[in-house]
Amino acid sequence: MFHARGYDAVGVADLTAALDIKPPSLYAAYGSKLGLFERALQSYVETDFLPVGEILATDADPARALTNLFVAAARHYTRNPERRGCMITEAMRADDAEAAAVASAFGERGSKIIHDYIVAHASPEAVDRILDYVLVNLRGLSSFACLGHTAEKLVGCSEVAGGALKAEFAASAAG
Amino acid sequence: MFHARGYDAVGVADLTAALDIKPPSLYAAYGSKLGLFERALQSYVETDFLPVGEILATDADPARALTNLFVAAARHYTRNPERRGCMITEAMRADDAEAAAVASAFGERGSKIIHDYIVAHASPEAVDRILDYVLVNLRGLSSFACLGHTAEKLVGCSEVAGGALKAEFAASAAG
DNA sequence: GGGAATTTTTAGCGATCACTAAATAAGAGC
DNA sequence: GCTCTTATTTAGTGATCGCTAAAAATTCCC
Numbered sequence: 187m188f189h190a191r192g193y194d195a196v197g198v199a200d201l202t203a204a205l206d207i208k209p210p211s212l213y214a215a216y217g218s219k220l221g222l223f224e225r226a227l228q229s230y231v232e233t234d235f236l237p238v239g240e241i242l243a244t245d246a247d248p249a250r251a252l253t254n255l256f257v258a259a260a261r262h263y264t265r266n267p268e269r270r271g272c273m274i275t276e277a278m279r280a281d282d283a284e285a286a287a288v289a290s291a292f293g294e295r296g297s298k299i300i301h302d303y304i305v306a307h308a309s310p311e312a313v314d315r316i317l318d319y320v321l322v323n324l325r326g327l328s329s330f331a332c333l334g335h336t337a338e339k340l341v342g343c344s345e346v347a348g349g350a351l352k353a354e355f356a357a358s359a360a361g
Numbered sequence: 362m363f364h365a366r367g368y369d370a371v372g373v374a375d376l377t378a379a380l381d382i383k384p385p386s387l388y389a390a391y392g393s394k395l396g397l398f399e400r401a402l403q404s405y406v407e408t409d410f411l412p413v414g415e416i417l418a419t420d421a422d423p424a425r426a427l428t429n430l431f432v433a434a435a436r437h438y439t440r441n442p443e444r445r446g447c448m449i450t451e452a453m454r455a456d457d458a459e460a461a462a463v464a465s466a467f468g469e470r471g472s473k474i475i476h477d478y479i480v481a482h483a484s485p486e487a488v489d490r491i492l493d494y495v496l497v498n499l500r501g502l503s504s505f506a507c508l509g510h511t512a513e514k515l516v517g518c519s520e521v522a523g524g525a526l527k528a529e530f531a532a533s534a535a536g
Numbered sequence: 537g538g539g540a541a542t543t544t545t546t547a548g549c550g551a552t553c554a555c556t557a558a559a560t561a562a563g564a565g566c
Numbered sequence: 567g568c569t570c571t572t573a574t575t576t577a578g579t580g581a582t583c584g585c586t587a588a589a590a591a592t593t594c595c596c
Binding site: 192194195278279281314315318319321323324327332335339340343345349350353354 | 366369370453454491496498500505507510515517518522526528
């Protein structure tokens with residue numbers, strides 16, 4: 187439910203109804219709504235998170251590998267109609283500051299994998315802007331998936347996005 | 362306030378306190394919280410919306426013009442610490458479905474301007490994917506601005522994003 | 537089976553949500 | 567100044583929010 191509707195739009199009443207328990211049981215088990223949310227994020231990371239490392243290993247060419255990441259994200263974020271977008275990325279924008287902070291901490295892990303990959307393949311002064319570009323694009327893809335756009339559409343613009351990476355890594359190799 | 366915190370996180374109590382009136386006055390003037398929100402969006406469009414048409418007219422080269430749009434967005438979305446990101450783009454993701462729908466209607470206007478510009482400069486089969494790419498990027502930029510990222514960072518990845526446009530419009534011109 | 541520990545529920549809590557009927561105050565016209 | 571109209575406030579409404587003290591039910595161990 188948190189994935190489908192975000193932290194703020196899901197109330198304890200919704201959660202207890204879905205779990206078929208009463209509020210004190212939820213609090214006994216998870217401590218708070220936020221505690222349950224953290225558990226849900228953890229579970230998402232373990233079971234449904236985009237396998238970034240694996241995808242980046244699919245091609246020796248960094249531009250192609252990162253484009254594959256975009257395409258995989260586009261497909262991943264649209265594959266389940268009940269759970270569109272990236273739960274973590276979307277939760278980073280929760281109205282509740284604590285929920286947003288928790289999600290950001292989880293998000294840092296994925297970003298680090300991508301960062302390390304880019305460090306290993308680009309010239310030092312290009313690393314930050316490539317990383318930012320990749321993260322901004324993933325953010326946009328997740329959001330568009332949530333808004334209901336099709337996989338086809340998102341894959342299409344992911345391929346376009348790959349063009350920028352080609353140029354950047356070519357410049358890094360030449361520099 | 363709606364810009365800074367979104368529709369859902371701002372309550373009628375916050376609004377009446379800021380306007381120094383009591384709730385029935387707000388309802389007398391605007392009909393509902395949503396009514397006030399629409400007015401705020403309208404005001405935003407008239408006073409603070411990215412001047413898309415003007416920016417696209419800054420360069421005869423479409424790739425450069427659209428890159429200028431990204432750069433302008435990056436600067437625009439970060440210029441006021443109290444009002445980060447694009448109010449309309451962010452409101453499209455409101456928890457309240459009516460608020461989100463109203464914001465989407467406003468968003469269509471900006472998208473149409475960009476769409477028409479791309480139709481005039483790209484080959485027909487590339488139009489949709491370029492447009493989607495541009496919109497996904499703008500979405501990501503707005504979101505990152507809201508998350509507190511610097512103008513510098515966002516301008517940097519906007520320039521990277523422009524690389525993809527160069528490739529696309531070169532292909533369109535060749536095709 | 538009985539007692540203690542654990543789990544779950546009942547029955548709320550104080551706060552906030554968007555909104556409103558009725559009363560009061562302010563403004564306009566004579 | 568008086569009366570009528572308009573604007574604003576007072577004093578709530580019913581619903582939902584995240585959460586909890588106390589009571590009841592269930593489980594575990596002897």
